[in-house]
Amino acid sequence: MKINLKHLALFVLAGITLNSCSDDDNDLVFEDAPVISNFELGMGSTHGDGHVAYAGSDIHLEADIIAEAGVQSITVDIHAHDLDVGDGEEEWDFAQIWDDMEYQSINPTFHEHIDVPSNVPAGEYHVILTVTDENGNSTEVVGHIDIMKPIMVSNLSIDESVMRGDDFHVEFMIEAVHGIHHVIVDVHAHGLAVGEGEVEWDFDEEFEDGLHEETEAEFHEHIDVPATAPVGEYHMLITVEDEEGNTHVIDRHIDVTAS
Missing domain, CATH: 2.60.40.770 (Immunoglobulin-like)
Structure with a gap:
């Protein structure tokens, strides 16, 4: 049997080359960062x-x-x-x-x-x-x-005192990304003496007109104080609620005077 030495040499070289490529694949490392x-x-x-x-x-x-x-x-x-x-x-x-x-x-x-x-x-x-x-x-x-904040209030203007029998002014701008649901104003006092001819006064009202579902609106109201309200300091809570139940509370005090 004759052996073609030239062909044998090429065969061996090809085998070495394939084995070398296989080793290179096994050792392949990616150096680049993500x-x-x-x-x-x-x-x-x-x-x-x-x-x-x-x-x-x-x-x-x-x-x-x-x-x-x-x-x-x-x-x-x-x-x-x-x-x-x-x-x-x-x-x-x-x-x-x-x-x-x-x-x-x-x-x-x-x-x-x-x-x-x-x-x-x-x-x-x-x-x-x-x-x-x-x-x-x-x-x-x-x-x-x-x-x-989902509810933001700006340009706040609230009277600090009011004469009974008159009204006080509340004004501010509301921005609510989810839309305004309502505004509730609660005014009340604690432990005020009720004199002759006076009647204990609390105020609690919900406001929706011009506000409901708006993402930006002006709240502007005048709240009447009865002439029979006892004189003294009242606590005022103004709650702005949006359509997703988030709230923003404004906490103030107002003095009701006799004159």
Whole structure:
């Protein structure tokens, strides 16, 4: 049997080449860090550049991710710096890691909605999205979002005193992203002496006309005080409620005088 040495040499070389390629595939390492693009954040399911969310609602987050080595985890961190914390409010920081199969791929789309507590301070918050791949490389993108109250009151004008038998003036502007349901005005006193000819007076009324379902409206009312109302300090609570049950309360006092 004759052996063609030339053909044998080519056969051996081909085998070495194939084995070398196989070893190279086994040792292949992707060095590039993940790429994050089309980062969106905003209110509810709103897409685009409006970086606004509302307390008691949610923040929409979305981004396209390319990770040649595959995604290991995605982290979202939300925090603020030096915001004034009002009565009934609490500082809010958010951090969560997603490392489930839904996002562990080469090019996933990240899409989540983050609930915002109703008692967070309004203001600017930082949003950091971090993607880490299977090789430990990470990339982060930073955004900012304004968290606002669902009901905002401005240009407040309320009389501080009123002569009984007259009326007092209450006026302010309302902005309610979910629409106004109603405004309730409650005026009452505690422990006032009721003199001769006087009658204890409380006021509690619901206002809807010109307000109901409006997202922006002016509240302007004149409230009559009976001539028989006892003189003294009265406590006034004005409650603005929206169509989703969120409320904004204005707390004031007014003096009822004899003359």
